[in-house]
Every structure is written in C-alpha cells, then in structure tokens.
Amino acid sequence: MSRAPRRFQAQLPLPGRALLNTWREGYTPGKLKRDVLAGLTVGVVAVPLSMALAIAIGVAPQHGLYTAIVAGAIIALTGGSRFNISGPTAAFVVILFPIVAEYGLGGLLVATLMAGLILMALGLARLGSLIQYVPYPVILGFTAGIGVVIALLQVPGFLGLSDIALGSSTLNNLVVIGRALPELSPPDLCIGAATLATLIAWPRLKTPIPAPLVGLSVGTLVALMLAWGGIEVATIASRFSWEADGVAGSGIPPFAPSFALPWQLPGANDDPLTVDFALIQALLGPALAIALLAAIESLLCAVVADGLTRTRHDSNAELIGQGLGNVIAPFFGGMTATAALARTATNIKSGACSPVAALVHSLVVLLAVVALAGAMGYVPMAALAALLFIIAWNMSEARHFVHTLKSAPGSDVAVLVICFLLTVVFDMVIAVAVGMGLAAALFIRRMAKLTHTRRLEAPEPAAAFPDGVAHYRVSGPLFFGAAEKAMATLRVIDRDVRIVVLEMQEVPSLDASALVAIDTLRRELAERGVGIIVVGLAPRMVLKLKRTGIRRQAGRFAVVRQLEQARRLARRWLEFRSEKPA
Incomplete structure (x- = not known):
C-alpha cells in the first residue's frame, strides 16, 4: 500500500477508537476486575436515573432503561472516550418533553433516529x-x-398533583400548578420530602453506596409504611402499564428490549406515526437541537474525563459512536442518549480503565429490568420527583451562574441571561440559536475593534517615501465586519497624493468581503489617478488577490514583499506616469 492511502486512512475517524486503543495497550485481568466493579457501581446509579428521566419527558420508565442498555453499550463499543457513560440525561428533558406531548413516543424515537x-x-x-x-x-x-424547567416539571409529582397535565409553556405550567396547589397530597409530599432529605444528607457520609439508590429506597419504605396504614400513593406500578404478546401488567415489563420499528410504536393520540416529508420537516429542528446538545454534552464530558485521568479522547470517533447509539436505540424502544457527566465521574472514581466498564453498566441495567422489574414498580412517583430535583439543581450550576453574573464582562452577562430566559420562557432550540447568534455578533464586534488603519511617518528622512506617496499600515483581520471600516480611512487622502502604500504584514486573514473592499478602493483611487502598492501580504492571501483578478485589472496596483521594493516602485511610478503597473 502506498503512503498516500495510509495517510488518508489515518485521517478517517475510526469508530471504536477508545476500545481499540485499550486493547493495543494491553488489557489485563486486573483491569477487567476494576472495570467490572466500576460498571456495577455505575449501573446501580443508572437504574433510578434512567427511570426518572424517562418519566420526566412523559414516557414509560422502561424506555429510559432501554436507552441505558442499548445505547450505552453501543456507544461504549464505538465511541472515542474510554470513560464516558452514556444514557438518558437531564439536559434533554426540555427538548424531548414537547416532542412527546405533540407526537408521542413514536415521534420521540423518530427524532432520536434523525x-x-x-x-x-x-x-x-x-x-x-x-x-x-x-x-x-x-x-x-x-x-x-x-x-x-426540569424542577418545575417535577412539582406535580412531588406534591401528588396527579390530575393536572403540563404542557411545553413554562408560564402556563406555573399557572396550572398554582391553581392546583390546594389539592396537594400530604402523603406524597411526605415521601418526596423524606427522599429529598436523604439525597441531600447521604453524600456527606462519604459512603460508597450511591445516594440515588438510598434515597429511592427510603422513599419506597415510607410509601410501603403508608400503604400498610391504608394510605395509597402514586407509584410506577399504579401509574404505568404494559402489554406484550398478549400478556399485560403494571409497572415495568420484565423483558429485555426487543426490536420494533420506531414509527410503528404509538405516536400522537396513541396511533402509529405516518412517516412522511411533513413529519421529517417538523422534527428536523428538534433533531438538530438534540444533535447539537448531544455533541456538546458528550464532548464536554470526554474533556472532563481526560482531565481526571490524563488521557485523550477522539472527538470525531465519539460523535460517530453517539450517532450510532442514537440510530440503533430507537429500534429497541430507547430514547435519546448522550454521555452523562455525573455517571462518568462516578465511573472514574470507581476505578474504571476502559469502555468495558460502560458495557458492564449496561448489563447491570439489563439484569435489573429482567430480575427486579416487579420491585421497581413500588418506587413512588414523589421519590422520583425528589431525585430529579437534585439532578436539576446540579445541572443548573447555580454557583457558577451567580459567579459569572458578578465577574464576566457585560456582553457575556447579557448572552447568559438571554439564553437562560429564552430556555425557561420558550425552549432550548430558540435559546441556543439566539445565544449563538448574539455570541457571534459580539465576537465580530470585538474582532472589528482590533482592525484599524493609520498613516505612518518615516522616523528618518532616508527611509521616507518621496513626496506624493502616503504610507499606511493596516492591522488586524480583514473580514466582513471590519474590511469596510479599514478601507474607508484610505478614501480620505490629500489631493497631492499619487500613490498609496499599504503595509499589511499584520493582516492575518482576508475574506471575500475584504477582497471586494480592496478592489472597490483600487477602482475609486484609479479614477483619481492614484496607484496602490501593497507590502508584506502573506503568499496565501496574494493568491486570493490573483484568483479574484484584482492584479490583472487596469490601474496602478502592485503587491511586493519588502518596504524597500515599494520605495523603488513608487519612485518609478512617479517618474514615469505613463508606465503600466508591474
């Protein structure tokens, strides 16, 4: 094989890069033991979180578990990070909840596939x-x-407000919850408060037992005690039911995920979806938002994991792995998956060495579905709501939010507040689009301020240009936000000026707008009999000028490398006014 194909192959993103690198470095029984123990720990954490996050977006809890099983395993096998643990995450609640409300489970799975x-x-x-x-x-x-938004969506479950339905409008949800407050259920509130107190206090004991497992166990025990006293509360078993192959039950089906076409599962109004161009067009915006958020969350998670372990991930392989997981999971009832920072950190702290730990985590979740589905049905909804309160608090990064408000520049604070308000009041798709637009506009404004043009005077008479030559220096990038401002200065020159020398060593880049601005300036000055000599422009940018045809046009226009060359050429032009440009 020739060298060129080898170089080309080395540049291609390789799915499974993390697993392959682990195998090449040598995978020992000791590392396997560490991975198994880490996977067991993370799997125990993932079970309650997966159920809670599925319920938070409005689907049955088993779909969150299926996500951790299928997508978690596929991404581990094909991704580019050794330590990322993938599954359902809280970040997607805001995007997925409106999709489920309008298109049902089928629409959610189709959007995940896209x-x-x-x-x-x-x-x-x-x-x-x-x-x-x-x-x-x-x-x-x-x-x-x-x-x-996540915290607000959990208020009905925490307070036992079972007869209200929330929508995608945060303001409307506030009104609905406020009107239903007199109907809150003290038993559900008691369970939620007990679970929340446990989740807050347990991590302070520094024990290896995960707080979500302990918190949900406490909430379930309180619910059982109330049930013995004749007080019923909402649980997974009382809220959800299932039917498969003529067999029906309540809670979570005790079966491994099975293959099914996503669009044949219930969609809007519990009917299968009709996949057509209209549906694809309607789901394209949410799918783009899901993909963007999944990419951001997964790669940020991989960066954090690299910092904790002093390793390096392959970002492109990780995106391919995340994509494969989200393409395949919907065919087994799994919803959107991405890398979860909290579970990844737990994985690292538990001693994981490779993606094998993520595979073990998926097997643990699968074992829980098959063997413990009945027991998980006793988990009260209020306890899951309390768990999601903690997830929402951790995700909000309130301390960083307040610190940024106090310390960041005013423009960054404005972007932060606008993104926050748009996410809460409208949705994340609008928030990210507007936020990126504002951030880009502010960046352009800051870069434009770095670009300027000023006239120079020679420090020594021997180095000066002859009379009739104006010497300018252009500094900073010439792009659409700054090119016109930089060129405008050159249009106001003295009447006795016959040649303009532009020193451009400090111009790192030119875009199409800058090329047009230079050509326009050349034409305007040529009409007044004024020539232009450009000095020090980088070769790649000189090539851009040639491609646009500026150097082939009529009029005095030249590009030279050194200032001394510009002096000699300026003298020739002044002495021989009729001579054509070089």
Whole structure:
C-alpha cells in the first residue's frame, strides 16, 4: 500500500477508537476486575436515573432503561472516550418533553433516529473540534434554564398533583400548578420530602453506596409504611402499564428490549406515526437541537474525563459512536442518549480503565429490568420527583451562574441571561440559536475593534517615501465586519497624493468581503489617478488577490514583499506616469 492511502486512512475517524486503543495497550485481568466493579457501581446509579428521566419527558420508565442498555453499550463499543457513560440525561428533558406531548413516543424515537444520523455526519465530517467554539455563557445559560424547567416539571409529582397535565409553556405550567396547589397530597409530599432529605444528607457520609439508590429506597419504605396504614400513593406500578404478546401488567415489563420499528410504536393520540416529508420537516429542528446538545454534552464530558485521568479522547470517533447509539436505540424502544457527566465521574472514581466498564453498566441495567422489574414498580412517583430535583439543581450550576453574573464582562452577562430566559420562557432550540447568534455578533464586534488603519511617518528622512506617496499600515483581520471600516480611512487622502502604500504584514486573514473592499478602493483611487502598492501580504492571501483578478485589472496596483521594493516602485511610478503597473 502506498503512503498516500495510509495517510488518508489515518485521517478517517475510526469508530471504536477508545476500545481499540485499550486493547493495543494491553488489557489485563486486573483491569477487567476494576472495570467490572466500576460498571456495577455505575449501573446501580443508572437504574433510578434512567427511570426518572424517562418519566420526566412523559414516557414509560422502561424506555429510559432501554436507552441505558442499548445505547450505552453501543456507544461504549464505538465511541472515542474510554470513560464516558452514556444514557438518558437531564439536559434533554426540555427538548424531548414537547416532542412527546405533540407526537408521542413514536415521534420521540423518530427524532432520536434523525439526531443520530446528524451526529454521525458531524463525526464523519471531522467536525468534533468545532464544538469547542460554543461560548461558555451560552452553555451555562441554557443548562441553568434546563435545570429550572426540569424542577418545575417535577412539582406535580412531588406534591401528588396527579390530575393536572403540563404542557411545553413554562408560564402556563406555573399557572396550572398554582391553581392546583390546594389539592396537594400530604402523603406524597411526605415521601418526596423524606427522599429529598436523604439525597441531600447521604453524600456527606462519604459512603460508597450511591445516594440515588438510598434515597429511592427510603422513599419506597415510607410509601410501603403508608400503604400498610391504608394510605395509597402514586407509584410506577399504579401509574404505568404494559402489554406484550398478549400478556399485560403494571409497572415495568420484565423483558429485555426487543426490536420494533420506531414509527410503528404509538405516536400522537396513541396511533402509529405516518412517516412522511411533513413529519421529517417538523422534527428536523428538534433533531438538530438534540444533535447539537448531544455533541456538546458528550464532548464536554470526554474533556472532563481526560482531565481526571490524563488521557485523550477522539472527538470525531465519539460523535460517530453517539450517532450510532442514537440510530440503533430507537429500534429497541430507547430514547435519546448522550454521555452523562455525573455517571462518568462516578465511573472514574470507581476505578474504571476502559469502555468495558460502560458495557458492564449496561448489563447491570439489563439484569435489573429482567430480575427486579416487579420491585421497581413500588418506587413512588414523589421519590422520583425528589431525585430529579437534585439532578436539576446540579445541572443548573447555580454557583457558577451567580459567579459569572458578578465577574464576566457585560456582553457575556447579557448572552447568559438571554439564553437562560429564552430556555425557561420558550425552549432550548430558540435559546441556543439566539445565544449563538448574539455570541457571534459580539465576537465580530470585538474582532472589528482590533482592525484599524493609520498613516505612518518615516522616523528618518532616508527611509521616507518621496513626496506624493502616503504610507499606511493596516492591522488586524480583514473580514466582513471590519474590511469596510479599514478601507474607508484610505478614501480620505490629500489631493497631492499619487500613490498609496499599504503595509499589511499584520493582516492575518482576508475574506471575500475584504477582497471586494480592496478592489472597490483600487477602482475609486484609479479614477483619481492614484496607484496602490501593497507590502508584506502573506503568499496565501496574494493568491486570493490573483484568483479574484484584482492584479490583472487596469490601474496602478502592485503587491511586493519588502518596504524597500515599494520605495523603488513608487519612485518609478512617479517618474514615469505613463508606465503600466508591474
């Protein structure tokens, strides 16, 4: 094989890069033991979280478990991070809840499939590194907003307000919850408060037993005690039911996930979806938002994992792995998945060495579904709501939010607050789009301020240009936001000036707008009999001028490398006014 194909192959994103690198470095029985123990720990944490997050977006809890099983395993096998644990995450609640409300489970799974294809395309196009350009105020703004929305959506479950239905409008949900407050259920509130207190206090004991497991166990025990006293509360078993192959039951079906076409599962109004262009068009916006958020969350999670373990991930392979997981999971009833920071950190702290730990985590969740589905049906809804309160608080990063408000520049604070408010009041799709637009506009404004043009005077007479020559220096990038401002200065020159020398060593880039501005300036000055000599422009930018045809046009226009060359050429032009440009 020739060298060129080898180089080409090395540049292609390789699915499963993390697993392959682990195998090449040598995988020992000791590492396997550590991975198994870490996977057991994370799997125990993932079971209650997966159920809670599925319920939070309005679908049955088993779909969250199926996500951790199928997507978690596939992403571990095909991703680019050794330590990422993937499954349902709180970040998607704000996006997925409106999809479920309008299109049902079928619409959710189709949107997940579309998002997976987008993620794979991003990875294959090697765009993993572009995610790092999402500004921090945008990320912090919409994550804090998501935390607020998640917490609001859990209030009915926490208070036992079972007869109200929430929609996608936060303001309307506030009104609905406020009107229903007199009907709150003291038993559900008692269970929620006990679970919440346990979840807050347990981590302070520094024990290896995960707080979600203990908190839900306490809430379930309180619910059982109330049931013995004849007081019934809402549980997974009382809220959800299932039917498969003529067998029906309540709670979570005790079966492994099975293959089914996503669009044949119930959609809006409990009917299968009709997949057509109208549906694809309607779900394209949410799918793009899902893909963007999944990419951001997964790659940020991988970066944090690299910092904790001093390793390196392959961002493009990770995007491909996340895409494959989200493409395949919907065919087994799994919803949107991405890397979860809390579960990944738990994985690392538990001693994980490779993606094998994530595979073990998926097997633990599968075992819980098959063997403990009946027991999980006793978990009260109020306890799950309390768990989601903690998730929402952690996701909001309230301390970082307040610190940024106090310390960041005013423009960044404005972006942060706008993203936060748009996420809470409208939705995350609008928040991210507006936030990115504002951040880009502010960046353009800041870069434009770095670009300026000023006239120079020679420090020594021997180095000066002859009379009739104006010497200017252009500094900073010439792009659409700054090119016209930089060129406008050159249009106001003295009447006796016959040649303008532009020193452009400090211009790092030119875009199409800058090329047009230079050509326009050349034409305007040529009409007045004034020539232009450009000095020090980088070769790649000189090539851009040639491609646009500026150097081939009529009029005195030349590009030279050194200032001394410009002096000699200026003298020739002044001495021989009739001579054509070089």
